[in-house]
Amino acid sequence: MRIDVITIFPGYLAPLREALLGRAISAGLVDLAVHDLRTWTRDVHQAVDDAPYGGGPGMVMRPQVWGEALDAVLALDERPARIVVPTPAGRPFTQATAQAWSGDERLLFTCGRYEGIDQRVVDDARRRDLTVDEVSIGDYVLVGGEVAVLVMVEAVVRLLPGVLGNPASAEQDSFSDGLLEGPAFTRPEVWRGLAVPDVLRSGNHAKIARWRRDRALERTAERRPDLLAALPEDALDDADRAF
Ligand code: ADE
Known part of the structure; x- marks a missing residue:
């Protein structure tokens, strides 16, 4: 997958080269390029913003500036890109979004600052049949799109084949079955007087699976009743309903 990011703060994206993402880049699974938006300014002050029409x-x-930046960065590779515009006014970015994008060959993220990017940049791209997704990572307002891009790139890249050591970890994620994941434990058996639940040490895999499912249902009902309510009818079995 090729990932381009356009920003006025290229240094903000440095963490993308750390840890899991850094390894995915070194392994050639992800090709990342970060571009400075000011490259495409034409005035001495390198201004990227202006006062809003309407006050x-x-x-x-x-x-x-954005139009020329997009044209230039799109032309760096012949594969068509999904253009992602992070904005608090976007559709919600969810695990399903990450799954869908993980099948794309190319993603191009545009980091807006201030009150956002002139809407005609998106309208023009759509008019040219480019795919543009305006997305929000949550109901709060950040100073710019950079942190949202870090979040989205991490969520997508960990789903690419070969990135996670154990692919089952992605399959068992919170949200992948529509529920939150339940609690996890490791050694020692008793820590500060708190014991690991007996069932997890029983070796009975069916019982362990049932216990985990029940804890997931319990936690989801408590913390995210909206997720439980949104589950399709056939997502719950009889034992789930009994719980
Ligand atoms: N830019 C500012 N706030 C944002 C948010 N919540 N999601 C995505 N991009 C943003």
Whole structure:
């Protein structure tokens, strides 16, 4: 997968080269390029923003700079890219979004700052039949898209084949079956007087699976009743319903 990021703070994306993502890049599973938006400014001040039409606080990022940046970065590779625009006004980014994007050959992230990017940049790209997703990572407002890009790239890249040491970890993730994952334990058996649940040391795999499923249901009902309510009818078996 090729990933391009356009930002006015390239240094903000440095963590993408650490740890799991860094290894995915070294292993050639991900090809990452971070671009400085100011490369495409034309004035001496290298301005990327201007006052909003209609008035109001804040500044809006200029379409000329973004339009040229997108054209140039898209042209770096012949594969079509999904253009991702992080914005608190976007559709929610979820595990299902990460799954869908993990099948893409190319992602291009545009980091907006200030009050966002002039809407015509997105409208123009869509008019040219490019795929543009405006997405939010949660109902809160960040200063810019950079941190949202770190979040989304990590969620997508860990799903690529060969990135996680044990592919079962991705399959058993919270959300992959629509439920939150239950609690986990490791050695020692008793720590500060707290014991690991007996069933996990029983060696009875069916009982362990049932126990884990029950804890997942319990936790989801407590913390995210919205997820439980959204499960399709056939996602629950009889034992789930009894629980
Ligand atoms: N930019 C600012 N806030 C954001 C959010 N919640 N999600 C995505 N991008 C953002």
